[in-house]
Amino acid sequence: MAMTPNLRGALFMSLSMAGFTLNDSFVKLLTDEISVAQVMFLRGIIATGLIYVLAKSRRAIRPLRLLKNKWVALRVVGEVGGTLTFLIGLANVPIANASAILQALPLAVTMGAALFLSEPVGWRRWSAILVGFGGVLLIIRPGMEGFSPYSLMIVGTVVFAAARDLATRKVDAAIPSLYLSTVTSAAVTVAGLFLIWPMGGWVPVGASEIGLIAVAACLLLVGYQFIIMSMREGEISFVAPFRYTGFLWAVLMGYLMFDEIPDSFMIAGGAIVIGSGLFTLYREQIRSKQKPASRSAPRHSP
DSSP: OOOOHHHHHHHHHHHHHHHHHHHHHHHHHHTTTSOHHHHHHHHHHHHHHHHHHHHHHTTOOOOGGGGGSHHHHHHHHHHHHHHHHHHHHHTTSOHHHHHHHHTTHHHHHHHHHHHHSOOOOOHHHHHHHHHHHHHHHHHHOTTSTTOOTTHHHHHHHHHHHHHHHHHHHHSOTTSOHHHHHHHHHHHHHHHHHHHTTTTTOOOOOOHHHHHHHHHHHHHHHHHHHHHHHHHHHSOHHHHGGGGGHHHHHHHHHHHHHHOOOOOHHHHHHHHHHHHHHHHHHHHHHHHHHHHHHHHHSOOOOO
16 A cells, blocks of 8 residues: 555655664764764765765755855854764763754744744744753753763754754755755864864774774764655655654664663653644644735735
């Protein structure tokens, strides 16, 4: 029996989250041996090459002068900052904790859109945002036993990633997504190169490390491709909630690869963050359905 577009979209989204989470898992393994900056550089060389070939085959390459566009530049800065803070945090906190905090990204994007892009956000969504950030505090546990300052790096990732996503909304639609992915991946690679020596210097890598880096880069590309395919297949309201399967993958990988067992604070906080995100998505869908009706309503003369 053929799958419906919504089911295909949900499957692609779940596969995308699996790709991203497996990439994170291999990177976390690598950071036990080599620095975060060296991982950024080596993985970036392979990932950028793969994305460039894909972009070239789809005729998505554009002149580099487009990087002068302030929104493209902000997107690049957000990607570089987000990658650096995430990898530093990931190397030092359980992968499930890092993933749970990252689930606050949709809430941060909604808040940023309201504060900086003047998008209307009602009291229900503001309430969900505040509750969701309360869930993040529960995961981080500032001032309590089990608190890790490296958790704040993941919070920084959310800030950088929200800036990246908000900038993406403002980028001219004529600029292909694959072009943006290519230049941001290249920027992350260059940033990794310049940070290698300040972050401990170059460490010789063997065939096993190179193999893991290559697999991580391929998984990153899998994540990017399937998330694009998911958005093109199904309705966003049906497909988007499957982003949160990434949290389940992170819990599973944390247990299988690192013997990490989530504690009650992390589980409760993650549930609150995900629940708040789902509610925010629900309210956004209601608002989007109301827009056409309000625009099509007859206008009366004064």
